[in-house]
Amino acid sequence: MRVVLSTYGSRGDVEPLLALAERLREAGAEVRVCAPPEEEFAARLAQAGVPLVAVGESVRTLVSGPPPKPEDFPARAAALVAGFYEAVLAEAEPGGAVVATGLFPSAAGARSAAEAVGARFVHVSLQPTMLPSPHHPPFQYPGRPQAPEGTGNAELWERDVESMNALFGGVVNAHRAAVGLPPVDNVRDHVLTGRPWLATDEVLGPWRRPAALDVVQTGAWLAADRRPLGAEVEEFLAAGAPPVYVGFGSMPMRGSADVARLAVEQARALGRRVVVGRGWAGLGPAGDGGHCLVVGEVNHQALFPRVAAVVHHGGAGTTTAAARAGAPQLVVPQMVDQPYWAARVAELGIGAVYDAAVPSAASVAAALRTVLDPATRARAAAVAGGIRTDGAEVAARLLLEPAAG
CATH class of the missing domain: 3.40.50.2000 (Glycogen Phosphorylase B;)
Structure with missing residues (x-):
């Protein structure tokens, strides 16, 4: 079975995928990681025998240079959607799996690729606050209208659907149309899916219930680092x-x-x-x-x-x-x-x-x-003493035994 792990983000987004990749390879799966073209990412993945499929521009160059201009946002988002669609489509296989995290446009591209090739798709969040919940508000995207003071979390998450559609719906659906996929009217929930995974420790980053979203909390994905300090x-x-x-x-x-x-x-x-x-x-x-x-x-x-x-x-x-x-x-x-x-x-x-x-x-x-x-x-x-270290093992088992997840 081939599993494609996908992210566009910094070291903190890539390291958990390395942990999952190690557990998947131990179980006999073939693994690819689609991520930004950073030398340090490639080196860490190579230590585990996992190839890096480089996608997009260097994140380090992006965050260390001048801040991107707001008017460049649509083009950057469209490039991420298309880039990750093409990369994941080339690596995924029918009946395999695609696991995506990182910036939303990259996850949207991976979602469409999984759909096109016939692979199972899982969206994973590395923090609870990115998933809809009555217990916390959504992330406020720059440039979007502010809700009136005192607005409850439920309404804020409804507004978040509107924000996500306004920011990403056009580029995502334009790309889907270009590759022969039907449009989606709620781009956020389409990418998150009805059952996203949460790769955080239950002590440090608990998923609070009750909540309408059916979240699978696996525990944090921790890669063993055996490098000497020097x-x-x-x-x-x-x-x-x-x-x-x-x-x-x-x-x-x-x-x-x-x-x-x-x-x-x-x-x-x-x-x-x-x-x-x-x-x-x-x-x-x-x-x-x-x-x-x-x-x-x-x-x-x-x-x-x-x-x-x-x-x-x-x-x-x-x-x-x-x-x-x-x-x-x-x-x-x-x-x-x-x-x-x-x-x-x-x-x-x-x-x-x-x-x-x-x-x-x-x-x-x-x-x-x-x-x-x-x-x-x-x-x-x-x-x-209460922090678990088996999150990546739990996730690997759920991926390789779908009926258990």
Whole structure:
């Protein structure tokens, strides 16, 4: 059986697909991953023996460069729909499966390809807030009309159908017509399907019921990372007390660069050594001699259990990795699902949220004191014990045994 995994997004969108790909290959399935043409994605997938089918432009170039112009949005969306349709269609097979996540136009293209080839289609969300629910509001797309203050979640989700149709309905249906598929009148629900999957941990990102949507929560898809930390990192860790890790992954941090600098400075002021993850923001050294180490690509699963705290952007992958390691977290959310994960960290008592409009040394220091408090670490350790690691196995079983799903 061939399974095509599809996404257009950052590392946090690709890594879960790697986890699922590993479990599927262990069960004898043939796997392809359609994703952006990043060298780091290809390298990680190659380690698992999974080929990358490169689709679209580099996400890193896109997020690190000038912000796209609003007038370019329809053309970009249409290109993603067409690009993922063609790539998935070329790789999928009748009776196989297509699993899609990532930006909506890419998932829409994958959905149409699965329909055209006769493959089973599953849409997976990597955060609960992207799925319709009475318990949370939908994501507000830029440029769309704001609902009146006090509008309930049910009505907001009805408005979301209108927004999704306005933003994506035209390009999706134009492409479907071009390839001989019938139009759809509710593009959001067509792509999400009546039974989407949710690849989040039930402790960190629970699906709250009652809800009309029949969601299958598999647990988070976690790929085992067996890469060594390297001599430089090991030497730094051995040279003193556990450091604070500061890194923002795939976020360019255009509007919050000062937070990274202040986090490093204030951690040092509190007597803590620091490991800085360079990331896509290109964070640099703090000029603090042997007390600050800057690293590039690093194994979070090996590093986070050995740090005093993790300061990060609130991506699903980093949040889960830190929580699984029992490391207290200071979350600086930037966009989309990150405010949700930041709120969950605070609600669970395993860290704090920093979202000050004007960052200051005093406020960053106060947040770090909360995160570094022994009570926060004790709570983080307790929560870590309840996090499951078999989500990708559950998903693989559901894919290969459809009757069970």
